[in-house]
Amino acid sequence: MWYLCVFYHRLLDYRKPELESLADLFGAFGDRPCFEFDNRGNSLEWRLPKHHHPDSPFHFVDLPSQDVARNVANRSILVKGIYELWGEGSNYEELEEAVKSYPDEQKLPYLTSDSTFKIIVDSFGKVISLQEQNNRIRGLTYIPFKGRVNLKNPDHKFWLIETENDITNSGLPPVVQRRIFFGREVGSADRKLLPMYQLKSRTYLGPTAMDAEMAFLMSNQAQAAPGKLVFDPFVGTGSILVSAAHFGAMTMGADIDIRVVRDGRGPDCNVWSNFKQYGLPMPIALLRADNNLPPWRPGLKEVFDAIICDPPYGVRAGGRKSGGRKLLKGVVDPYIVPDEKRADHIPSTAPYSLAECVHDLLDLAARMLIMGGRLVFFFPVLREDDSGEYHFLEHPCFKLVAASEQILSSRYSRVLLTMVKTCSYTEELAEAARIKHLEFKENHLKWLEDSNLHSSVFSPADVSSADAKIRKESKPKYRGKYV
Amino acid sequence: MTLLTHNMLSSNIKGVTNGFPLHIEAEKVVEKQVEINHDFRRNIFPKIKWKAFVDASRILGYVELPEEAPEPSVLESDHEFLGKFHHALLELHIEEGALFCPETERKFPINKGIPNMLLRYNLQEVFAFLILL
Secondary structure: OEEEEEEOOOOHHHHHHHHHHHHHHOOOOOOOOHHHOOOHHHOOOEEOOOOOOOOOOEEEEEOOOHHHHHHHHHHOOOEEEEEEEEEEEOOHHHHHHHHHHOOHHHHHHHOOOOOEEEEEEEEEOOOOOHHHHHHHHHOOOOOOOOOEEOOOOOOEEEEEEEEOOOOOOOOOOOOOOOEEEEEEEEEOOOOOHHHHHOHHHOOOOOOOOOOHHHHHHHHHHOOOOOOOEEEEOOOOOOHHHHHHHHOOOEEEEEEOOHHHHHHOOOOOOOHHHHHHHOOOOOOOEEEEOEOOEOOEOOOOOOOEEEEEEOOOOOOOOOOEEEOOHHHHHOOOOOOOOOHHHHHHOOOOEEEOOHHHHHHHHHHHHHHHEEEEEEEEEEEEEEOOOOOOOOOOOOOOOEEEEEEEEEEOOOOEEEEEEEEEEOOOOOHHHHHHHHHHHHHHHHHHOHHHOOOHHHHHHHOOOOHHHHHHHHHHHHOOOOHHHHO | OOHHHHHHEOOOOOOOOOOOOOEEEEEEEEEOOOOOOHHHHHHHHHHOOHHHHHHHHHHOOOOOOOOOOOOOOHHHHOHHHHHHHHHHHHHEEEEEEEEEOOOOOOEEEEEOOEEEOOOHHHHHHHHHHHHHO
8 A cells, every 4th residue: 555654854874674674574575584575675656746856855665554554654763654545636726636536434433533633734944824724624614523622632634735936035945746645654753763773862872982863773774673682793882782772682792902892081981871871681691702702602603683793994083903013013922911910901903904803793794694684884984986886795695685875075975885794604605705795895895904994085176176076066965864 | 791692702713613692691680671582582593593692691590591492482372471471581781701712711890780792912922822821
C-alpha cells in the first residue's frame, strides 16, 4: 500500500536508507532475509509527488501493511510522519474532489462518534498564521467528522500539509511545487529522544563522542533490537552503544586506550555511568584490545548481529595501534617495564592509518558478524576529488546497501556506510579481500596514508584552487546537507 | 568481565597455538543483575565452548552447571537450567583479577571489570624473559 512519507528537511542522504533499514527490521520483506535480494538498494518502491525534486521532504513509499508503516515511523529519527493519504491537489478545490472520492470504507472507521481526533495544519516553505490555520480547518467540513475533538491525546490525527513553490526568499532550494496533502497519521518519529540523549547532558564525553541524532541513525542502520548483540571496536565514551542499548540491544565495546574505557573521569563519570544515567542496561563487556590484533579465540565466528563504529580517521583523533613509532622502525630496543611500574604502565602506541584500520575492521566484521549482520561505520572522503562518485573499500563477504554523505566542511565529508554480510567467511575470501584492499590502496587511497587526510583538511587554501572553489559554490546548497 | 567474554577471548600472542581458554585468577567477583532475553540466549548458546565455560564458573565458585553440554532443546523447556545458564553467563562479573595465557603464562590484568588484552608491548618482555631462562 502506498503511504505519504514526510521527512524532516535535514540529513537528506540519510532519510531513505534509514526507512529502508527499518522496513527490513520490521519484516517488510517477509521472512526472506534482506540480503538475498539482488536489488537491495531499491528494495522499497518510492515515488515523488508531481514536479518535486528528489531532495523534497515529500515522498510516496510502498509499504506492505499499516503495522509496518507505524513501526517504521515510530522508531525512525528522520521521518516526520507517515500518512495514509486521503487526497491531494494543487488547490483546495482539487483536494476536496480527491478526498470526497477516497473510498468511504477507508475513511469512516476513523470518523466514528466514539473516537477522538485532532486536525493539524502544517506547511513547508512558508508560515501559516493561526487565523489562517483555523480557516483551513473550517474548510474541511465536507469530511463527516463525528468524533469529539481532543487536542492533547486524540485517537486519530489528521494532517493538512501545504507546500509553497514561491520560496525564493526563504533560503530553501526549489525542491517542491505547490501541493496540498490531507492524510491520517499512521506514525511519527519520536524526536523527544534527542533532547533526552543530547551530548551536553552526558556526564562522560570525549572529543569525538557521536552526537545523539547520528548515533540513533547508526543504530537504526544497524537494526539494533532486543536480543541482538552489537559491538563497537572503537567504543571510546560509548556514545554509539548508548543508542543501541536504548533500542534494546546487548552491547559490547573495545578500545585501545585503557584510560578512556576503564578510568574515565572518576567513579561516576565513565563509560558505565553513561549507561546508568539513562537507566540502560550496561554493556555486557568492555575490554581493552587492539583492532589490529583482536583477541578473539580461534574458531569463534558469527557472534555479533551488528558492528557499529566511528573509526579514528586522523582529523580530530588519530588512530593508534600498539607498538610505538620508534619501536616499529627499529630505532630503539624494546622498553622493558620494571616490575614496580608495571601496574600503571601505559604502553606506547603507533599511528594506525585509516586504510589499514578499515581493512582490519572489514576482516573482523567478515568473521564475527552473523549472516545478514550489518556493519555500519563512517568513512571520510575529500570533496576535492569530488566527481560525484566516491570509491569505498570492498569486501567479498559484504554488500554495500547504503552510503549517506554528511558534509563537514568545504573540504571533506564523512559517509556513513552500511554493509550487509552476504557470504560466510573463509580463509580464501580473507586472502581475496587482502589483495583487493592492496589494489584499492594503490588506486584510491593514497591520501588516506599517514596524515594526508589531516593536512588536506587543515592546510592553508591553495591559490590555484580558486577555480575549484567557484565551481563548488555554484552548486546548489541545501540546508539539510549541512546540518 | 562476564564469563561470556571469557569464553570469547584467547591469548593471541604469535606462536601460541592453543591460547584458549585463558586461566582465571579472580580477586573480586560481583553479581550484577542482567535482564533475561530469550532470543539472545538462543543465539549465543551454540557459540559457547561448554567445558571452558563450566570450568570458569567453578573457579568463580558457581557449581550449578552440568559437566556435559546439554542439548539445545533444553533452552525451550528447562527453565531452571535457563536461569543458571543466564546467571553464569552474564551476571557473574570478575571485577579485579587476571587472565593468564595457558601456554606462556602471560598475564592479562582485569581492572575495574575491564580485561586488558593488549599485548604487543609485553611480547618483547616475554622474549626477554625466555632469553634470560
